[in-house]
Amino acid sequence: MIACSGSTVLSRENGARLSSKSNVLIAIPAYNEEECIEGTVKELRSVAPEFDFIIINDGSRDRTAEICDLLGCKVITMPINCGLTVGFQTAARYAVDHEYDYMIQFDADGQHRPEYLSALVEKAVNTGSDIVIGSRFLTVRKDKSMRMVGSRMITVLIKILTGHRISDPTSGFRLFSRPVLERYYYDNTLNPEPESLALFLKQGYSVSEVQVSMRERQGGESYLNPVKSMQYMLRVFVTLLIVQWFR
């Protein structure tokens, strides 16, 4: 077992709130992730022990809660499945309430690599960006798959609407600073998705990107099936094209 090495690392999630030096919270939404969650937590603890993390168990019906308990993680339990957006908003409220400066959205399925966490934080600290995206395509070209066609269309649309280029708008590996988290605290129509990024850009928040690499998901099932993907694209486009103008 890797676990936290006690003496040197004091973190809020170990219950040592006041002595914690971490001003970064890693939020891990998890819905039926029994196959992946253990690996993700163990890797986080060994690779990035300096950051606090919290798991948002979004009404999982499998052993996710039990595994988190065994691992001794800090967990927010949603009594029913509320979806990624509500889980994220809950984590944002937690981060604001507990006075974290930054919150990083991190997948439970093992797609995101913890070795890039500090790169995101460094970028935010050095550039003063409000949002930092872990981008797969800042220096790497997108392939020609359907998924990437969708991603390209969103990139182009955001460029037209806001004048800013976001190379990987659908990346789920993002850092949010406190001012942005406070917006999520009070406005529940905001979601951690491309359309909200565009809205933040229009309202003058700064967004920057850091090149990262990601893995395939390490087990379990993805949120996105073809029907959900279509709904996702439709929602992003409608919000970008129509709703943005009225807000």
Next chain:
Amino acid sequence: MSITLRVLLIVSAAVVLLFVVRKLKKSQMQALDSLFWLLFSLSFVILGIFPEIAIACSALFGFVSPSNLVFLYVIAVLVVRDFCNSLRLAKLEERLNSLAQAVALDK
């Protein structure tokens, strides 16, 4: 199709638009719901500006008057919408109940 009906269609479309924009501004409406209302009111405008569409369709289906077709169209869309809403409501009720149970059982 009478001029009154055409004007009424366009005016009501404008009113719907006004309401939707207000609700969106206050962040009280979901994006996809607003899409429905915007498209629905757009169809009012199209029917109001081009009565030929309603006239041609009513001739095709054998309606006595084009305005009957317009009424039927509006009623049909709203019935489907109501059906969808009752499904959503049932789901919402179920979620509320399981939420209440979770709180009651202190889980």
